Structures are given as C-alpha cells and as structure tokens.
Amino acid sequence: MNRFALNQATTKGWPLPELARECAAAGVAGAGLWREDVQAYGPAATAALMRDCGVAVTSLCRGGFFERPDWWDDNRRALDEAATVGAPVLVLVCGGLPPGSRDLDGARGRVADALGALAPYALERGVRLAVEPLHPMFCSDRCVVSSLRQALDLAAPHPSAAVGVVVDTYHVWWDDEVWTQIERAGRADRIACFQVADWVTPLPAGVLLGRGLPGAGCVDLRRFREAVDAAGYAGPVEVEVFDAALWARPGRSVLHEAIAAYRTHVA
Structure with a gap:
C-alpha cells in the first residue's frame, strides 16, 4: 500500500476534499x-x-495536445500548476493530427x-514532462505517440x-516490444509514471471508457509491475480507470474496490 495511488480519473466527479480525506483515512x-x-x-488551495x-500529489494530468494553437501557453500554465500542487510529473497526451491533416510524420516532429x-522550463519548475504513449486507435485525435519505443525516442x-x-x-x-522497452526506459532513468488499468472487451461505444479495475480484463498487470520494478522504478502505482459505471458510484466505494483489486492483481 505504500505505492498504491488513486488517479482522480477513476473517481471522476468525486469532490477533491472528499477524495483527499478518504484517501488519508484509507x-x-x-x-x-x-x-x-x-x-x-x-x-494553492489544492496544495x-x-x-x-498527508496525501502526496503523484502526477498532474495533463499537458500536451501540441497540435492546438495555444499549446505553448497552456503547457507552461500546466507546469506552473504542477509545481504549485507539488506534482513531480506532468503527464503529456501529445495530441493528434491537426484538422484536415494527414501528415503523421509532421505531427510527430511537432511533438519533438x-x-x-x-524541457528547459520544466527543469526550472522542477517538474518532469512525462510522454504518455496511447493505444494506436487514438493516433488521429489524441496522441500520435503510439508505443513506448516512440516515447523513449522523443x-x-x-x-x-x-x-x-x-x-x-x-x-x-x-506491444510485443514493451518488455525490452521497459528495460531500456529503466537503463535511461526515463520511467516517470506508472499507471495500471485493465483492458475489457467488448469495448463500449466510447472506446476511451473501455477500461476496468485490475483483474477485470486480460492484462497481466503483475508482470508489468514486476517489469518496472526490475527496471529500477520504485515510485507510485496509479490506478487510473475511465469507466462510466465506476463514475456513477460513490467515490469511497470505488476507492476501496480499487485498493482490493490492486492488492490482488498488481502488488
């Protein structure tokens, strides 16, 4: 439990004061x-x-979306917010293709x-930018970075x-390369954040919500936890699940179910 962290997305809609108090109590x-x-x-009030x-902020989501005209100002604000709340990591969802574009290479170059x-401003603020690769089905509209290898190259x-x-x-x-890329990430000290959610099928109409708590789907989550551990990562393990059914439930109930699922399938 010293590594378990609740990502706020798992209990979307739960007021922040209740989340903080219930996490502390648990x-x-x-x-x-x-x-x-x-x-x-x-x-400042969040901090x-x-x-x-007594609950540390393990990450702040999210920056990125570099295809948008205001990306520079928005990401500097995001770094400022992360520094204020004490988040060591700003998670980046790097963005998809600009409207009407088919230039995938250009979009990835824009991320670079x-x-x-x-990067210089991130160092100044003491916050680490964390490039998050998203499943390839999100490449067009959310993230042109689709694999851990691509993220590490960037x-x-x-x-x-x-x-x-x-x-x-x-x-x-x-990804059949993921295990070697986790090793590579460890050698280069690049693992900034580790998040767990299960892959549940059939996927719902809103594909983004096709996730489950640990143990609900087909992912060998303990193998991932062991792999990042072996790579030298000893930081928080965030349970981050986008699921409308979870969001409709009381946050305290979801928190305790997430803890139990983590203990059984991840720890």
Whole structure:
C-alpha cells in the first residue's frame, strides 16, 4: 500500500476534499490529480488540502495536445500548476493530427519540437514532462505517440530529469516490444509514471471508457509491475480507470474496490 495511488480519473466527479480525506483515512499515500479539478479548486488551495491530509500529489494530468494553437501557453500554465500542487510529473497526451491533416510524420516532429521548447522550463519548475504513449486507435485525435519505443525516442535528446515517459498498461499491453522497452526506459532513468488499468472487451461505444479495475480484463498487470520494478522504478502505482459505471458510484466505494483489486492483481 505504500505505492498504491488513486488517479482522480477513476473517481471522476468525486469532490477533491472528499477524495483527499478518504484517501488519508484509507492509508493511501498518493493521488494523481487532473487539471480541471485543480483549477476549479485553486492550485494553492489544492496544495494546502493535500498537504493537510498527508496525501502526496503523484502526477498532474495533463499537458500536451501540441497540435492546438495555444499549446505553448497552456503547457507552461500546466507546469506552473504542477509545481504549485507539488506534482513531480506532468503527464503529456501529445495530441493528434491537426484538422484536415494527414501528415503523421509532421505531427510527430511537432511533438519533438515542443518537448525541446518546454524541457528547459520544466527543469526550472522542477517538474518532469512525462510522454504518455496511447493505444494506436487514438493516433488521429489524441496522441500520435503510439508505443513506448516512440516515447523513449522523443525523450532521449533531453535530460532524464526533464523528460520521461509514462508506462500505462491500458495503452501498451498489446506491444510485443514493451518488455525490452521497459528495460531500456529503466537503463535511461526515463520511467516517470506508472499507471495500471485493465483492458475489457467488448469495448463500449466510447472506446476511451473501455477500461476496468485490475483483474477485470486480460492484462497481466503483475508482470508489468514486476517489469518496472526490475527496471529500477520504485515510485507510485496509479490506478487510473475511465469507466462510466465506476463514475456513477460513490467515490469511497470505488476507492476501496480499487485498493482490493490492486492488492490482488498488481502488488
């Protein structure tokens, strides 16, 4: 339990003060937060709340979307927010193709350029940019970075303290290179964040919500946890599940089910 962290997406809609208090009561040491909620509550107030409850902010989601015209200002704001709440990691969903574009190479080049521009400011703010590869089905509209290998290639030109990667089981479990790429990430000290969710089929109409708590699907989550451990990662393990059925339930109930699933299928 010293590594379990609740990602706020798993209990979407749960008021931040309740999340913080219930995590503390359950012995949960960390939580990954989302910018919309942090902005609504106020970054400074969020920092004070989490500090008073004794719950560390393990990550802030999300920056990126580099195809958008305002990406520069928005990502600098995101780094400022992460620094204020004490999040060591800003998770990047790097964005899809611009409207009307078919230039995938150009879009990936834009991600590389954006990382180069943001890395110095990330170092200044003491927040690590974490490139998250998303499943290839999200390539057109959410993230042109589709594999851990691609994410590591993008991170490689920059100091590991500035740019790392996210290992999210939901997005990379299918990749036959993932185990060697996790080893590579460990050698380069690039694993900035580790998130777990299961892959549940049949996928719903809203594909993004086709996730389950650990043990609900087909992913060998313990193998992933053992792999990142062997690669030298000793940080938080965030349970991050997008699931409308979970969101309709009381947050406290979901938190305790997530803890039980983590203990059984991940720890």
